[in-house]
Amino acid sequence: MTEFSFSVVLEPQPDGGFTVSVPALPEVVTEGDTEAEALANAEEAIRAILAYRRDNGLTIPDDADPKIRRVTVAA
Incomplete structure (x- = not known):
């Protein structure tokens, strides 16, 4: 079994x-009442998407390197 590691954004x-x-x-977008529950749900969702992609001949991408920046606007 191959291991994959993905960055996640926890909000x-x-x-x-x-x-x-x-x-x-x-x-993959999921949620949970606690940080631990949200991350466990994310693991489950990632497994499901990887299986779907594998079963349907879709590529499994490399991890993304998310950049978080702040933008200030007047509205």
Whole structure:
């Protein structure tokens, strides 16, 4: 079995809980009530997407190197 490692973006939500996205796999967006639950859900979603991609002959991309920047605008 091949191991893959992907960067994830963990965002706390204003009303509680966390949302997780995976820049290299844009189809993976999940959430959880705690950071641990959100990351566990992300692992499960990543496994499902990798299996789908493998089963359908789609490439599995390399990890993305997300850059987080702050943009300030007046509106």
